[in-house]
Amino acid sequence: MIEEGDSSRIIQDDIIKTINKHPNAGWTAAQSPYFANYTVNNSTLLLLLVLHTSKTFISCLFGGLKIILPFRSKKKNPPVQIAQFKHILGVKPTPHSVLSDVPAKTYSRSLMLPKEFDARVTVARVGRLVLWSVSRINISLSVNDLLACCGFMCGDGCDGGYPIMAWRYFVQNGVVTDECDPYFDQVGCKHPGCEPAYPTPACEKKCKVQNQVWLEKKHFSVNAYRVNSDPHDIMAEVYQNGPVEVAFTVYEDFAHYKSGVYKHITGGMMGGHAVKLIGWGTADAGEDYWLLANQWNRGWGDDGYFKIVRGQNECGIEEDVVAGMPSTKNMVRNYDSAFGKAIV
Numbered sequence: 643m644i645e646e647g648d649s650s651r652i653i654q655d656d657i658i659k660t661i662n663k664h665p666n667a668g669w670t671a672a673q674s675p676y677f678a679n680y681t682v683n684n685s686t687l688l689l690l691l692v693l694h695t696s697k698t699f700i701s702c703l704f705g706g707l708k709i710i711l712p713f714r715s716k717k718k719n720p721p722v723q724i725a726q727f728k729h730i731l732g733v734k735p736t737p738h739s740v741l742s743d744v745p746a747k748t749y750s751r752s753l754m755l756p757k758e759f760d761a762r763v764t765v766a767r768v769g770r771l772v773l774w775s776v777s778r779i780n781i782s783l784s785v786n787d788l789l790a791c792c793g794f795m796c797g798d799g800c801d802g803g804y805p806i807m808a809w810r811y812f813v814q815n816g817v818v819t820d821e822c823d824p825y826f827d828q829v830g831c832k833h834p835g836c837e838p839a840y841p842t843p844a845c846e847k848k849c850k851v852q853n854q855v856w857l858e859k860k861h862f863s864v865n866a867y868r869v870n871s872d873p874h875d876i877m878a879e880v881y882q883n884g885p886v887e888v889a890f891t892v893y894e895d896f897a898h899y900k901s902g903v904y905k906h907i908t909g910g911m912m913g914g915h916a917v918k919l920i921g922w923g924t925a926d927a928g929e930d931y932w933l934l935a936n937q938w939n940r941g942w943g944d945d946g947y948f949k950i951v952r953g954q955n956e957c958g959i960e961e962d963v964v965a966g967m968p969s970t971k972n973m974v975r976n977y978d979s980a981f982g983k984a985i986v
Contacts, residue, residue, distance in 0.1 A: 652894070653673055653674060653678070653897060654898075657671060657895050657908060658672065658673070658898055660907065660908050661895060661907055664907055667905070668905060668925070668927065669899060669901065669903055669904050669949075672898065674898065674900075674938075674942045674943075675941045676941045677938075733802075733913075733916050733962070734797055734802040736805070736807075736962065737804075740807065741806070744866070744867060744868050745868065746867070746869065747869050747879060755881055756881070757923070758922060758924065759877070759880065760921040760923075761880065783818070784819060784820045784824070786843060787818045788808060790842060790843040790844060790845040791811075791815070792808065792811040792815070795807055796811055801842075805889055806866060809964055809965070813863045813966065816861055817860065817861060817862075818856060818860050821859075822849035822854050823850060824850060858972065860972055862969035863969060864966065864967045865966050866964065866965075868962075868964055869886060869964070872960075873952055873953050876963055879963075879965065880921065880922075883965065883967070885935075886965040887917070887919070888916070888917060888959055888960075888963050888964075889914055889916045889962040890915060890950075890956075890958045891911055891914060892912045892913055892914065893906045893909045893911055894908070895908050895909045896912075899942075899948050900943060902925075902949065903925050903931040904948055904949060905950070905951045905956055906956070906957055917935060917936050918934060918935040919933070920933055920934060925949070929951065930951070931949040931950060931951060931952050932950050932959060934949070935947055
């Protein structure tokens with residue numbers, strides 16, 4: 643097990659052997675090229691970059707109209723800028739005082755749901771995936787806006803944050819396009835960002851592209867809400883409205899995931915992480931699972947995706963489920979003339 647302050651590699655042969663020899667693991671471990679140079683260093687690994695939360699939360703909103711925050715470097719195999727696993731982990735536990743006024747959606751048990759569902763290939767019936775008459779619009783939203791400008795509302799910038807508060811920022815303040823306030827260039831990070839030697843980037847509220855107006859480049863969510871932790875409610879939300887954001891606890895063995903249905907087998911706790919839940923199913927061995935998209939590039943896991951045990955709140959995966967519905971504000975202004983009107 644990695645100790646606090648350890649600078650050893652996050653990928654460990656002993657963990658791989660333990661998983662692959664375990665008779666009841668249900669998943670396969672392997673070396674991950676994404677983490678080839680990652681080490682564990684200095685702290686307890688429970689910090690969340692708000693930008694990593696944001697990377698998931700807006701990408702799940704739309705189908706035909708795609709709103710995506712960039713979560714992959716534009717280089718195929720980017721060099722490790724921060725050789726520390728902690729800098730991609732750590733959702734902070736949301737204070738109960740914050741959650742007390744956040745509605746939690748539930749669904750009738752009479753709603754019939756399929757035995758398996760994958761939002762990548764199945765269009766949800768209503769909501770996030772069919773709100774628009776346009777069919778081929780891709781809008782990348784600014785990581786930097788959320789990270790730098792949300793402030794204490796979302797948490798502590800590079801030192802962590804709360805998924806539901808990122809959604810609330812999206813409702814109340816909106817998020818500009820990545821073209822307006824970019825975080826990445828053709829090489830990778832355009833500015834130091836959240837490296838240990840640098841503070842959270844400054845919030846400038848000014849588009850980097852000439853002739854673009856900050857407020858006109860904002861896009862919004864209508865609402866921000868939680869989904870009840872019962873698996874039926876989570877499945878119903880994804881089925882009705884599209885993918886949701888979930889937070890869970892990451893252990894050492896998760897970095898080694900390659901395929902199968904993940905459950906924690908060995909290793910210490912690394913921190914919290916936010917990902918996109920896009921479906922569910924049942925493995926050949928009879929184990930129910932959730933299907934999720936991670937942000938660790940396609941070289942990790944099953945082409946960037948993973949499955950985790952469903953119905954047992956594995957690693958807290960069913961405890962913190964959040965989502966929202968898209969707004970037409972600024973969308974009609976920017977795209978109506980070229981692509982047609984939005985359908986509310």
